[in-house]
Amino acid sequence: MKRSVLIAAGLAVAIVVWMASGHFSSGTDSTASQEASATSAPASAGSAPSLATEVTLKHYQAQDLAITRTWQGEVVPVQTFNLRLQTSGTVKMRHHEKGDTVRAGDPILTLDPADRLARKAQAEAELALRRQTLEANRALFKRGLLSDTQLKTDEALLAAAEAALEQINRELDYTVLRAPRDGVLTALTAEPGEAHVSGESVGTLIVTSPIRVTFGIPQQEIRQIRTGQAVEVKLADDTHLAGAITWIAPQAHDAMRTFEAEADIPVTEPVKLGQSATVTVKLGTVKAHKLSGALLNLAADGGLYVKAADSQNRVIRYPVELVQADPDGFWVSGLPEDVDLIVIGQGFVSAGDTVKPRRQAEPAT
Structure with a gap:
């Protein structure tokens, strides 16, 4: 029995030693694994470095732009003229028709002047009589045979006869309706034989x-x-x-x-x-650059900007102002006279980024 107790005690000690040995071995392996992982991480990062974004540049040069509105x-x-008669009468003749081009002073229509010609003859006869009468009475006045009052009356009658003849001549002029300016007749309503009154509209000239x-x-x-x-x-x-x-x-x-x-x-x-x-x-x-609308970006403050690349291949952001819009592009100010703008890939880069640029091929000539 003493021997069996000793065997059991030995087995227990062996198990404890084995378990302790396994525990410490596991801890050592875990630490080594962590160290290996930490050591390999930088190596992995170093094996795949970040690449510069490829973009396409196009050279733009400022041009003289005529600012227009x-x-x-x-x-x-x-001007449009409403053609009105200046005297009454019957239309004798139309010299032009609707749609005709006329010059200033050209006759458009003529009223029958017969009655005014008769009145003119009477007025001329009356004027001649008044002149003769005044001349004879002046001779009598000088001889003291005529009063001053009578002489003044004769002078007044002569002036009235002259005014009457002048009025008749004016009416005769009014019997011919003339174009007030060069233009085109867009309407002419008076017909030969029709009677019209002074002030009546008979046509339009533009x-x-x-x-x-x-x-x-x-x-x-x-x-x-x-x-x-x-x-x-x-x-x-x-x-x-x-x-x-x-x-x-x-x-x-x-x-x-x-x-x-x-x-x-x-x-x-x-x-x-x-x-x-x-x-x-x-x-x-003004000096301005003509750009495609696709190159314009909207800033947070509502302004516009474009992206360019400098000599160090870094992205630059240029604020611009819209000067004029054409059907095929937009004219902007605010850029250097010569500038390389990013025309492809600008959506993937920001100001300060390093890029790998290539030039846009010039069109064949």
Whole structure:
């Protein structure tokens, strides 16, 4: 029995020693594993370094840009005349028809002058009689045979006869209706044989040269515009003309917030009125770059900027201001005269990043 107790005690000691040996061995392996992992981590990072982003650059150079403002307008006549008779009578002849082009002073229609010619003959006879009477009475007055009152009466009668003849001659002139200015007859209603009264409208004439273009100037641009400024006008029929601003309204339109304006345009050939027109005014010349809208970025403060690369291949951010918008691009200011802008890949880089640039191939010539 003593022997069996000794065997059991020996086995217990052996088990304890074995367990203790296994515990310390496991701890040593764990520490070694952690050290190996820590040692291998830098090696892994060093084996895959970060690469610079590839971008495409395009060289831009500033150009002289004529600053312009453009508005849409309409061609209207400078002046429209309502043709009215200045005396009564019966139409004897029409010298022109609706649609005819006339010159200032050309006869348009004539009233029958017969009754006025008869009255003119009477007035001329009366005037001749008054002159003879006054001449004879002056001789009598010098001889003391005629009173001063009678002589003054004869002088007054002569003046009245002269005025009557002048009135008849004026009425005879009025029997011919003449064009007040060069233009086109757009209406002529009086027909031969018809009786008309003084002041009656019998037609319309519009002045065709110069023409007038009416347009609206937005309130944001009104400070840049003044009367006398030269304008270029392109009509709907592709006619190109030049003129000057002649009038700007002192008050903006309540609803549109635009100022009505007019420009008079001299023309040598007839222009169809009522057609639309594009009015352009040049404000000066500045240095600017023309860019695609895809290159413009919106900053947090609402401004615009573009991305470029410097000589160290680092991304630079340039704030720009919009100068003018064209159908095929945007003109901006704020860039160096010569600059390399990122045209491909700009969405993947930020200011200060290092990039791997390549040049955009120039188009073949």
